[in-house]
Amino acid sequence: MNGFRWQPEATDGAARAGHLHTAHGVVATPTFMPVGTAGTVKAMTMDSVRSTGAGIVLGNTYHLMLRPGAERVQALGGLHRFMDWPGPILTDSGGFQVMSLGALRKLDSDGVTFQSHIDGSRHRLTPERSTEIQHMLDATITMCFDECPALPAETDAIAASMRLSMRWAARSREAFVARDGYAQYGIVQGGTEPQLRAESVRALTDIGFEGYAIGGLAVGEGQALMFQTLDGTVPLMPADKPRYLMGVGTPDDLLGSVMRGIDMFDCVMPTRSGRTARAYTGFGTLNLRNARHALDPRPLEAGCPCPACTRHSRAYLHHLFRADEILGPMLLTWHNLTYYQRVMQGIRTAILETRLGAHAIELRAGWAAGDPPP
Known part of the structure; x- marks a missing residue:
């Protein structure tokens, strides 16, 4: 067999x-x-x-x-x-x-x-x-x-x-x-x-x-x-x-x-973090409970295909967590799992194209750079 x-x-x-x-x-x-x-x-x-x-x-x-x-x-x-x-x-x-x-x-x-x-x-x-x-x-x-x-x-x-x-x-x-x-x-x-x-x-x-x-x-x-x-x-x-x-x-x-x-x-990190307002992105992690997101009309992460990013603003996600609405954990968990799969797909593609070293440098530079200003 x-x-x-x-x-x-x-x-x-x-x-x-x-x-x-x-x-x-x-x-x-x-x-x-x-x-x-x-x-x-x-x-x-x-x-x-x-x-x-x-x-x-x-x-x-x-x-x-x-x-x-x-x-x-x-x-x-x-x-x-x-x-x-x-x-x-x-x-x-x-x-x-x-x-x-x-x-x-x-x-x-x-x-x-x-x-x-x-x-x-x-x-x-x-x-x-x-x-x-x-x-x-x-x-x-x-x-x-x-x-x-x-x-x-x-x-x-x-x-x-x-x-x-x-x-x-x-x-x-x-x-x-x-x-x-x-x-x-x-x-x-x-x-x-x-x-x-x-x-x-x-x-x-x-x-x-x-x-x-x-x-x-x-x-x-x-x-x-x-x-x-x-x-x-x-x-x-x-x-x-x-x-x-x-x-x-x-x-x-x-x-x-x-x-x-x-x-x-x-790992439970992407799902557990999604329930506690912590978002994983290409520019590091964000806490959606932070007051700085309250009036931010931008998507959580531009280019991400998940519904949290394509249909909603950071301000809305912030509101959901502040109001203890169950939709907040749902949307952010969806985003975090999507991000993890994007990371893995990007790594896999880089292996297939024999450029993993350069890709790793790009990923780590993005995480270190932090959230870009509005």
């Missing part, structure tokens, strides 16, 4: 452009996946998500197993039908969310017992159960169950956590039900320790997955250390498989990571 594959198209330095072939369609890479944690990209219809240019979205095992329940989603035809997204869906295994529960969870060598943050009910996730839930959801790309330790941490603790994750990866792979066009990704762990990251890559490639992710970054270590970790990790990963950096990040994080060989990303 070879329906799932990453097909390379062009390179520019370490950066790669290609196509991800899946059971639910083909996705151009590098790609950014909007986060649809609980079966919805917050404040967006799926038609509006499609209009941004997104080709693949993310769902989450932890949230969907608690509400509405994987069995219910399966009975209703799977997550694609349930949320009206016929394209590819990647599901996070739930490991990061469970580990974020702190005192509400108890870890052992077999898995994790935890209390729901919703109603306090007790649940258990193991590599086998996480994989089973993702199968019931009909995830196009399943993630292996892992532990993601908080940083900073002692090297011995990071090593123990990584090795537990590698044992869980083997069990996740054993539980995975292979189907044509579907995939499972292994997750490289090891904090910011080069030797532990290398050990993790070796363990995962020995198991064998259709793709490989890098987890445990963007957890407070800072961009410089994140990029340093990528510099030491990505070259060790299989060159013929897709590479996914989990939970990252700002537009500049995406740019720098693509330049280091990453193909896939997800």
